[in-house]
Amino acid sequence: MCPIRKLPVFRAFEKQELAFMHRFKRGELAVDKGATVLVEGAHSAHLYTVLSGWGFRYKLLADGRRQILNYLxxxxxxxxxxxxxxxxxxxxxxxxxxxxxxxxxxxLAELYRDHPGLAFDITWIASREELILDENLLSIGRRSAMERVAYLIAFIAARADLVGLNGREKPEFSLTQQHIADTLGLSLVHTNKTIRRLVERKLVRWADRACSVVDFQGLLAIARWEGITKEQRPLL
Incomplete structure (x- = not known):
């Protein structure tokens, strides 16, 4: 039994879809913290769905500079x-x-051919990723540093809440300030100063390389963001 299928945020499978998913699945893979799951330029014979834990997608420039694209x-x-x-x-x-x-x-070809509902689900997942990237581009292009950091922390907190990340009501995020800087296109110094301002306003708590949200609505107000729409979503 998939450990996250029971979460209310995910839609239920039709009987024939579930039977296909059992054939589609090849097993489970445990990944250590800090390990690379997939590498840019590599060919992979597999797709993966995250069952527990979290990670991030990123690209590197030739000189080693990193842009974090999204969190998984x-x-x-x-x-x-x-x-x-x-x-x-x-x-x-x-x-x-x-x-x-x-x-x-x-x-995948069998999925698209014989299971249009699952094919639509993959389209939905890709479209949702596009929406997330649109919001990230808005942050980098138009939001101030304070608005960017407030949005990112609120966004991660909202997503984590929907999927019960780590089983906590208010999860702590094992982010470093370098992760935030690499996501938002800010220098590490600017990121540190911005986080301190959010801490001083009692919006977040930051200690030991972990961030927790104190005032979620306050973060939304600073970020000028309405939050995530709570609706059922597909699960593969």
């Missing part, structure tokens, strides 16, 4: 880009120990 949490699909384009165009790293459900990429 339970229910998120990893490796679709590489399946459709032949090779990965980004890398994936685990921020905490992760458990991944492994699927065989070769069965």
């Amino acid at each position: 949490m339970p229910g998120d699909l990893i490796g679709l880009q590489g399946s459709l384009m032949g090779e990965m165009r980004h890398s994936v790293e685990a921020l905490a120990p992760m458990l991944l459900c492994v699927f065989e990429r070769d069965k």
Whole structure:
């Protein structure tokens, strides 16, 4: 039994879809914190769904500078880009120990041919990723540093709440300030100063490389963001 299927945020499978998913699944993979799950330029025979833990997608410039693209949490699909384009165009790293459900990429054609509901689900997942990237681009292009950091922390907190990350009501996020800087295009010094301002306003708590939210609504107000719409979503 999939450990996250019971969460109310995920839609239920039809009987024939569930039977296919059992054939589609090849097993489970445990990943250590800090390990690389997929590497840019690599060819992978598998797709993955995050069952527990979390990680991030990123790209590197030739000189080693890193841009974090998005954060991965339970229910998120990893490796679709590489399946459709032949090779990965980004890398994936685990921020905490992760458990991944492994699927065989070769069965994607059968999924699209025989299970239009699941095919729509993959389209929905890709569209949702596009929406997230749109919001990230808005942050980098138009939000101030304070608004950027407030949005990122609120966004991660909202997503974590929906999927019960770590089983906590108010989860702590094992982010470093370097992760935030690499996500938002800020210098480490500017990131540190901005986080201190949020701490002083009693909006977040930051200690020992972990962040927790104190005032979620306050973060939303600073970020000028309405939050995540709570609706059922697909799960592969």
